[in-house]
Amino acid sequence: MTEQSSKSLSKTGWVSIGMLSLVFFGAYFVLRALPAAQCGFLHYEEIVNAEGEIELCATNHAGFIDLTRFTYPIVTELSSDTALEPGVTAQVELNLQTQGGTNIAPHELAVTHTEKMHVMVIDPSLEDYHHVHPRADGLNGRYQFDFKPTHGGAYRVFTEIVPLRSRSQAIALSELAVAGESQRPKFERSTVSVVDGVRFELLGAPESLQRGRDYRFEVKVAGAEGAVVHLETIMGAKGHMVAFDAAGKGFAHMHPVDSVASARTAGFGGGTEESSELAFLFNVPNTGWYRLFAQIQVEGKPVFGRFDLQVE
Structure with a gap:
């Protein structure tokens, strides 16, 4: 190897080290900027009671969450002992886990707006909306809620939580199949x-x-x-x-x-x-x-x- 080649490689090595250093420094400051509060991202704020304990997490965040752009590390599976039919109340079981398959117990969830879990359910026509708060069935990551659909089709179910371990909002999208044909949404500006x-x-x-x-x-x-x-x-x-x-x-x-x-x-x-x-x-x-x-x-x-x- 010539002396010129050696100097060139040395220079390239120092440039690479410099670039890596900039990356690590940038990552350091980005991580420092992330919220350390229990209530996490998306403008959640901690509401602390007189004893200094976090009573709940609250937010007035305005943003629409496009789940085709964001992936959260939780999954939900929904099931019911009976077939879901319009006009009939049934009990739905929600199994909440991490993507790695670990059950998420209720004591591992922060309270957000007075509840540990918010579940938004909507039918394909966007006519039949439900906002429910499932109740825990022990510590095995299983939760239950009553559901009475009015239409048929595959209802979309958005489960929103804030795990204490990650300190950030997490959302899972799943579906509930209801007997009957689904309808497409019809829109006309209305206020x-x-x-x-x-x-x-x-x-x-x-x-x-x-x-x-x-x-x-x-x-x-x-x-x-x-x-x-x-x-x-x-x-x-x-x-x-x-x-x-x-x-x-x-x-x-x-x-x-x-x-x-x-x-x-x-x-x-x-x-x-x-x-x-x-x-x-x-x-x-x-x-x-x-x-x-x-x-x-x-x-x-x-x-x-x-x-x-x-x-x-």
């Missing part, structure tokens, strides 16, 4: 919905939304002839909102923008019972139609308003 005598109105939504942009929506709730509706606390706030896309890529689970501050100061109430307006943030990465469900509770009963919006 007013009347359900069970409750009128929902979505304020702040332009005729056409832009992807990747934050929007602040207000949901105004009123009763017959404009009567005041007393909103009861549900999951630590006076209301919640979920959005699904026509393409079936994912969902957004939104909470009132003042719910975190209210939780710190008002015993997780998220506002006063007399409040009839709720504010939410909304941001999606993809174009297309979206169906939004606003959930409130009145006289102990959940009520769901529905809106359709188009993103260009």
Whole structure:
């Protein structure tokens, strides 16, 4: 080997070492920037009680989660002892595991918005929406919930948790087969919905939304002839909102923008019972139609308003 070749290899070696050093330094600072709080990513914040214990995790995060772009290290398997049929209540068992096959017990989950697990269930037509909180059946990673579908087809089931070990949000997507033919969703822009005598109105939504942009929506709730509706606390706030896309890529689970501050100061109430307006943030990465469900509770009963919006 010539002296010139030796110097060239030496120079190349030092350049490689320098580049590797930059990579490691960059990774170090990226890891340092990641949230160390138990409540993890996506703007979850810890609500601490008087004893200094983490009472729950809360967020008003606006982002739509596209599950074709993100993979989470958990899986769920759903089963039922009886065939699922429209109009019939059945018990569904949910088996929660890591991708490696390890069961995830309830004591390994953080409380987020007063619950250890949020499960959003929607049929193919995006008409029949359910928000449930499965109950644990021991420590073997098995959970159960009651389910009464109104339509046929393959329901999509989004399971949302925050494992204490990873300290970050995790989502699993699975399906429940219900007897009968499925229907395709039909969309028409709508910002007013009347359900069970409750009128929902979505304020702040332009005729056409832009992807990747934050929007602040207000949901105004009123009763017959404009009567005041007393909103009861549900999951630590006076209301919640979920959005699904026509393409079936994912969902957004939104909470009132003042719910975190209210939780710190008002015993997780998220506002006063007399409040009839709720504010939410909304941001999606993809174009297309979206169906939004606003959930409130009145006289102990959940009520769901529905809106359709188009993103260009």
